Amino acid sequence: MVLRAFPPDREHSFSVAAFATIKRVVRDIANPMYVAQPIEWTDRGVVMLDQRRLPSQEIHHTYTDYREVAKAIRSMVIRGAPAIGVAAAMGAALGVLHSSAKSVQELRPEFTEICDVLAETRPTAVDLFWALDRMKARFVELTAGTSDLEKIKQGMVAEAQLVHLEKKATDEAIGRYGAELMPRDGRVMTQCNAGALATGGIGTALGVIRVAIEQGHKLHILVPETRPYLQGARLTAWELHRGGIPLTLITDNMVGHFLKTGGVGAVVTGADRIAANGDTANKIGTYQIAVLAKENNVPFYIAAPVSTFDLSIPDGDHIPIEQRAASEVTHMQGVSIAPDVHAAHPAFDVTPARYITAIFTERGIARPPYSEALRALANVDRVAAAPSASGR
């Protein structure tokens, strides 16, 4: 007699699901502090983990056309300020690599068009523009030194890979600075997803948390779900859970309650753009968390690379706020949750500098007054020695 746990037509999907689970468990045992890889440059093209499908599916796409990379950024296959920057750098390199231009003169206007298409994807995260400026500068350097198209192509690919590598190093340094200010024991709240998925390294806010835990801090993370796109519930909860970091998922309207009663020792979030006076744009909902943190005497920290600074604008009023589709508010995973009414979806808000206790960067910690502190950090032209991984 054959005993079947599932009807024959479901056996195949069961065995595929079971195999995927076993594979994941084996991988997690081998690598207890699992770090997600949202993007990778490979010989086949740029490979991205589709973040729209997490946490239920881990699907990768391989892109060989820069226009596809631009679409992936716009449609949130990849998201998070530093990861968007890495994607834009790789998109620019892909565009040059696959160009059919026969001379530098032909390649030049094509490269301008490639950068313009990538720049028009998402407006708030300044890392996108930082990465494109960096690729433009490298293009100018390379084309000034040679007219050999093969050398120019390889040089651009190397630069994009370097941007990715540097993001990884930057996260580690931010993590080491920030860990010093994490509580030894207790709860830490975050917002959205500022983890490995958002940077391509260990994450900024979640990098701080990771390093603190590696150094022996006993932290428990409060994760607001981050409506409407649910980066907290879908991505941060997934990343922390896979990394073995204890967490509690809460809805966004529980934030005030937990800051008042929940023994929260600190809040740490990422940033999309930091103006010269320290005003900071981050995922919608961050502002209210910062205000409630101040009201309840909980320190509120930003963890972000110096590439997130935009010292060309005096304050947060000048930060462009992306308006996303209303359907992301009226629908959840394709299911309508509201009548057919007008809905708003500003994707980011601006937290005034007065609510920010400190900003962790790869070059050190900025404290108020931010105008001076940020300028000083921006002018340090190399990464200062961050505290050692052991904590001192």
Ligand code: MRU
């Ligand atoms: O719309 P998203 O998911 O790209 O927004 C991401 C955030 O707001 C992050 O907090 C920010 O980019 C910092 S990521 C290290």
